[in-house]
Amino acid sequence: MRLVQVALDLPVPRLFDYRLEGAGDPAGRLVKVPFGSSGKPSKIGVVVGEIAHSDQPVERLKTAEPVATLPVLPQEWLELCRFCAQYYHHPLGQVMAFALPPLMRRGKRPREPKPKVGAGKTASPAGYDPTADQQAAIDAIGGATGFATFLLHGVTGSGKTEVYLRAIEAVLAKGGQALMLVPEIALTPQLEGRVRDRFPAARIVAAHSGVSDAARARAFLAALTGEADIVLGTRLAVFMPLPRLGLIVVDEEHDASFKQQEGLRYSARDVAIWRARLRNVPIVLGSATPSLETFYHAMSGRYTLLALPERAFAAAELPTVVTVDTRKQTLQDGLSQELIEALSVRLHRREQSLVFLNRRGYAPVLACPACGWISRCRRCAANLVLHLADRRLRCHHCGLEAPIPRACPDCGNLDIQPFGRGTQRLEERLATLFPDARILRIDRDSADSPKKWQTLLAAIHGGEADILVGTQMLAKGHDFPNLTLVGVVGADAALFAADFRAPERLFAQLMQVGGRCGRHRLPGEVLIQTEYPDHPLYQALIGHDYVSFARQQLDERQAAGFPPFSHQAILRAEAHALDDALAFLKDAVSRAPSLADVTLYDPVPMRLFRLKSRERAQVLIESTSRPRLHAFLDAWLTTLYGFKAPRDLRWHLDVDPAEY
Incomplete structure (x- = not known):
């Protein structure tokens, strides 16, 4: 009987001690554990490691039961989750629960049979010769012997996807696996079809919120066991375990949808870069309009710039x-x-x-010209949008719907009109x-x-x-x-x-x-x-x-002290009353540690201060030093987790925020 620490899907930054039977390294095992008072359902957790001693008497520790139907999660996957928990200051158990497919986090294995695997890794021909610029990019990526970050900056239609596919082809030829991230679910089926046509003998799995729970679990297991050659997906695919990982591609790296805005608020692009560094493999960031942070790193020499200034087809000119x-x-x-x-x-x-x-x-709003009434959402600080085809008013933030009124609800005027x-x-x-x-x-x-x-x-x-x-x-x-x-x-x-x-x-x-x-x-x-x-x-x-x-734009940001010339985090709070959210944030600021080169701004309501009947406020934290910012957040969060906030109040931290 050994003592182990288990990460559970709970909103607290702590691990829990259990007893575990069996030999071998327990780290990465999924286990079923009793939690709370007797009679409560057990929880599924992940063993993060063995410990020599526990703060609790050994005889009082409960026993964890391994989930025998699921494989052990690899060490690299555990390290990736630890990094996200540390960098984004999020409970490790919640990070691991988020990174696992829904079926596996419930301790289940998909029952559907696995798809058949092809007999080889031979790629289909591209159909045309690459341009000189494309070939230079392909050679640079293929010549990387370890971790390197490439910015593939190509105009629209310059053939960035062809560069990706040829780089993937080289990785498959060496027996490696490739991870390709795209920003939108809508792009995945089209790109998946093109990749399948190009690599008919490779096993390709898709990972995005549009696939079923069973399909996502099958893809996760295929990647984990090394059966999958190419993983193609949206931001959540960055957590797919890949034992033979040889290349990561992030297409349209500037896209805002790579940043998760709920729960674990991570940037898939940034996590992918860290993962490439962890595995010592190259990563390609592609875009016609790179994010200013990425462009800045390319200009400063941190990333290698690969330019595709012309369209791939000679007859196709820029519009x-x-x-x-x-x-x-x-x-x-x-x-x-x-x-x-x-x-x-x-x-x-x-x-x-x-x-x-x-x-x-x-139209963005329905309004009354007589009294000034406008179609506001009662749950959000936003207007109800007129959808005439459906004869409905609809909030694009919370989904609230209402019928179109025949007359102004305030003054009875029949001549209400759409504006915009x-x-x-x-x-x-x-x-x-x-x-x-x-x-x-x-x-x-x-x-x-x-x-x-x-x-x-x-x-x-x-x-x-x-x-x-x-x-x-x-x-x-x-x-x-x-x-x-x-x-x-x-x-x-x-x-x-x-x-x-x-x-x-x-x-x-x-x-x-x-x-x-x-x-x-x-x-x-x-x-x-x-x-x-x-x-x-x-x-x-x-x-x-x-x-x-x-x-x-970079000159303006440098003058204003905005990223990438500073580093930011936002503490947000939401409650039924805005005053409660602001009071919590003011109390949090008053208890914040003092650290040089870290600035806390005053608590203010968010621009969309009401969302789904919850009032929202925030505090911006800023520093020119990333290590100092995170040192401050580590110390501050220790205090915040000890707060006794109002029961209906929720708060979260957003590191490297993309929205304000």
Whole structure:
């Protein structure tokens, strides 16, 4: 009988002592343990190691029972979880529970038979020779003998995916495994199909929230046992155990969806970099618009920059970007005369167009011009969006729905009106302007399931649509050969957002969506409607000049002391009353340790201060030294976990926050 420590899925930063029978190293075993008073159901935990002594008398310790149907988790997986628990200051048991598939965290093994494995690892030919720039990138990645971080900065259509596939091919040829992360579930099926076509004899498993619990557990076990050759998935795939790991790829590394915003608030990109360093393997970060932090590291020499400045197909040139000055125009539901004429030209040529508006629904708000009533969400500090197609008002934050009122609820006025516009309203106006055109709207409402999404994509590729009306779902990862025009509506709002990352995200979004057109033999054009045509951001877009835009943004951030020139964390609290959340944070600040080069700002309500009937506030912590910031957080959290907060209050820490 040995003494071991077990990590349990509990919101406390401690391990629990148990007795365990059996020989061998117990670390990594999944065990079923009694917890709490008798009669309560047992919990599934992970043994993190053996101990010589316990603070409790040995005779009082309960016995852990190994889950014999599940394999032992490898040491590298345990180290990865420990790193996340330490860096993101999150309880280790909750990190491990998050990293495990739902079936395994319940102590179960999937019953479905394993898919058949191919007989070899021979790759199918690419079909074309790489460009000189692509070949230089492939050679650099293949020549890495250990840990190295590469930034593959390529314009849209430059063939970054081909570089990934050739690098993976080299790893498979050596008997290794590859991990490829993508930002969106919507991109996974398309990329998975391309990877399967390229590597028909390799076993490829997908890991994302769209697969079933059984499929995710099977993928986890296949990766753990080394049967899987390629793991392809979204941010949660970074926790897949891979004993023969030889390469990590993070596609669209700038994408905000790599940052988890609930529970364990981790950055999959950053965790992937740490994991590559732990396993001493190369990692490739790919993007046409790298995050400013990544670009800064490449410029400072910490990362190796690999540039793809031209499109992979010689006949495909970058699209022409034009700003349309809307200050002296009367728009037709947000559409300028120039954009309407450009759409008409493409219809005449039988080419496809995309009108991009990153706001779904019919209108952002329904309002009464008589008394000023607007359709607010009673659960959130946000408006209910008008969805005319469904005859509903809907909150895009909490999902609350309500019928459209026949009259103003406050004054009875019958003339309540929609203000602003969404994709549904644009679709309606375009149908009026072009009655013979086949118009297809693509947003979270029309593509609310993987099956619908695939049906819509098939219709686009099959030439069954003339004009696409879409949100950011169409902004990246798609290749539509007949798309030659992109019109951007409503982009100006992000120029003056309070979030210092808003310009970076807007630039990335517009460059990505503009890159959907002109990718083959037909020339592309991007029309950006704006009241600020001379803004430096738009001028950089016209010149396809990410580098000058990035340098200008980095200069501004350095002057303001923003990341990457500082390091940040946010302590957030939420309660039924905002005063309770603010009082908790003020008390926390008053008990914070004093440490040089660490600044605590005053507690303030969050911008979206009410979400799902909970009031939210936060405190920003900042330092120019990452080690000092984490030393401060370690000491502070020891105090915070001892707080006796109101019963309904919840708090969490967000390290390297992406949202404010």
